[in-house]
Amino acid sequence: MQTRPASMFATGLLWAAIVVAAAPALGDAAVDTPSANAALQQQVFAAERAFARTMADRDVDAFAAFVADEAIFFGGGTAPLRGKAQVVSVWSAFFEGETAPFSWEPDQVEVLDSGTLALSTGLVRDPQGKVIARFNSIWRREAPDVWRVVFDKGSPPGAADTQ
Secondary structure, eight states: OOOHHHHHHHHHHHHHHHHHHHHHHHTTTOOOSHHHHHHHHHHHHHHHHHHHHHHHTTOHHHHHHTEEEEEEEOOTTSOOEESHHHHHHHHGGGGOSSSOSOEEEEEEEEEOTTSSEEEEEEEEEOTTSOEEEEEEEEEEEEETTEEEEEEEEEEOOOGGGGO
């Protein structure tokens, strides 16, 4: 007959074996380490900066590559632009001419622990560098290292943004 401590030890080993066996199945369920989340934040910062560079480079095709097929872009009090085709069609006007009508730069990115959605926000500036708005974009990870904008909405700059 086993003593109580031996049976507790055996039960503990059984639970440890179950946890070890289940760990690979749980691995893709969520980003569970701060370093993984920080790496994803850096991916979104890089994606947002590359997205902004498309405007500076006057490259509407590169811009389109960052827009999700089902994206919704809000702007100017009109009905939102729905879908990649409509967003790119309307935004194409911003790519005409040699000088970009505005630029943007992210100053904050937050990524869900699941690693599937992210928020980026930052200042929008006119060609002279004056702050004219704040953008807010929601990015979705569609494949490893591939982030696309699913929602975009600008807002007036806050008091702290214009100082």
